[in-house]
Amino acid sequence: MTSILVTGSNGQLGSEIRELTTLYPEFKFIFTDIEELDITSLDEIIQFVEKHKVNYLINCAAYTNVDGAEENVDIAEQLNAKAVKNIAEISAHYQIIPIQISTDYVFSGKGFKPYNEDDETSPGSVYGKTKLKGENYLREICPKHITIRTSWLYSPFGQNFLKTMIKLGKEREELHVVSDQVGTPTYAHDLAKSILKIIRRLENDKNFKEFGVYHYSNDGVCSWFDFATEIQIIFGNNCKTKSTDSESFKTLAKRPHYSVLNKSKIKHIFGLDIPHWRGRISHCINRIKS
Numbered sequence: 001m002t003s004i005l006v007t008g009s010n011g012q013l014g015s016e017i018r019e020l021t022t023l024y025p026e027f028k029f030i031f032t033d034i035e036e037l038d039i040t041s042l043d044e045i046i047q048f049v050e051k052h053k054v055n056y057l058i059n060c061a062a063y064t065n066v067d068g069a070e071e072n073v074d075i076a077e078q079l080n081a082k083a084v085k086n087i088a089e090i091s092a093h094y095q096i097i098p099i100q101i102s103t104d105y106v107f108s109g110k111g112f113k114p115y116n117e118d119d120e121t122s123p124g125s126v127y128g129k130t131k132l133k134g135e136n137y138l139r140e141i142c143p144k145h146i147t148i149r150t151s152w153l154y155s156p157f158g159q160n161f162l163k164t165m166i167k168l169g170k171e172r173e174e175l176h177v178v179s180d181q182v183g184t185p186t187y188a189h190d191l192a193k194s195i196l197k198i199i200r201r202l203e204n205d206k207n208f209k210e211f212g213v214y215h216y217s218n219d220g221v222c223s224w225f226d227f228a229t230e231i232q233i234i235f236g237n238n239c240k241t242k243s244t245d246s247e248s249f250k251t252l253a254k255r256p257h258y259s260v261l262n263k264s265k266i267k268h269i270f271g272l273d274i275p276h277w278r279g280r281i282s283h284c285i286n287r288i289k290s
């Protein structure tokens with residue numbers, strides 16, 4: 001039976017994959033987080049894959065605190081870059097296909113049309129720089145891999161912008177949110193489904209050759225302000241959302257002003273049908289409320 005190891009599986013994306021396992025009876029899933037498998041330890045991963053047969057490794061572990069990474073550079077480097085090097089080396093050696101998740105924050109944000117997979121990267125934050133290093137290790141060490149760059153993940157699990165907005169919207173009468181950072185929210189449930197469809201395709205097509213980087217987010221474009229406004233309306237908070245800009249809303253890390261991802265490649269190669277971001281918020285909020 002095809003075996004899929006999921007690392008960092010207590011986070012947002014890992015939790016969403018866990019919810020989908022019954023739809024994929026052909027796969028055996030092994031869910032781990034730092035307690036069971038610390039991916040910064042090469043020895044731990046070797047021991048793990050020698051004990052358990054692993055065909056695919058979905059790496060959901062990362063240091064995702066974007067502002068925190070500016071001050072904790074070593075931790076971000078260890079988890080977003082060095083640990084991915086470990087995964088790349090072990091995957092190449094044990095013939096495992098790694099599925100790595102990367103970010104829109106690898107781009108400078110100076111673009112004005114949706115980024116393609118081979119567009120120039122130039123991250124402005126430590127988080128983005130360390131994630132890019134991770135991508136590069138995989139590309140160099142284990143060419144037979146899939147890297148999926150995604151953006152603005154949200155879900156009922158872990159920490160994310162949607163949950164922050166719901167919490168602040170209950171506490172405050174007014175919220176100021178930047179409208180000069182434009183991208184696309186991604187419902188982690190949709191990404192999780194797509195990852196499993198991709199693995200199913202790889203399993204069914206042993207001659208598959210199109211390994212490498214893919215972009216996936218929900219469809220459409222918005223600012224964090226648009227996203228926040230929609231969240232408050234759908235959740236039913238009375239809080240007013242007002243637009244501000246990055247100059248006024250200071251953060252430690254510099255975020256891209258524009259980070260919309262072009263999804264044509266993943267749609268075409270894997271036949272994915274990607275829902276628009278606006279229609280997905282209520283699904284997530286209904287789960288949070290239930």
Ligand SMILES: NC(=O)C1=CN([C@@H]2O[C@H](COP(=O)(O)OP(=O)(O)OC[C@H]3O[C@@H](n4cnc5c(N)ncnc54)[C@H](OP(=O)(O)O)[C@@H]3O)[C@@H](O)[C@H]2O)C=CC1
Pocket residue numbers: 007008009010011012013014033034037038039040059060061062063064079101102103104131149150151152153154158159
């Ligand atoms: N969140 C977002 O908006 C976006 C995320 N991504 C990428 O998507 C992927 C999934 O993100 P998301 O689900 O939000 O991440 P989360 O931060 O929700 O989850 C990461 C998980 O990894 C765990 N972890 C931390 N250190 C280790 C370790 N040494 N070994 C194993 N596990 C560890 C964390 O545990 P603990 O919580 O205890 O630290 C946590 O459970 C990441 O690669 C991220 O960079 C890309 C674009 C957007």
Ligand SMILES: Cc1cn([C@H]2C[C@H](O)[C@@H](COP(=O)(O)OP(=O)(O)O[C@H]3O[C@@H](C)C(=O)[C@@H](O)[C@H]3O)O2)c(=O)[nH]c1=O
Pocket residue numbers: 064065066067102103104105150151152153160161164168175176177178181224244249251255
């Ligand atoms: C809470 C809040 C944030 N903001 C701004 C800050 C920031 O510029 C923007 C986004 O907020 P956050 O800091 O919550 O989101 P951020 O941590 O930057 O989200 C990113 O996380 C990493 C992991 C990724 O890979 C990215 O794709 C992206 O999802 O909104 C406001 O304007 N008003 C507010 O009240």
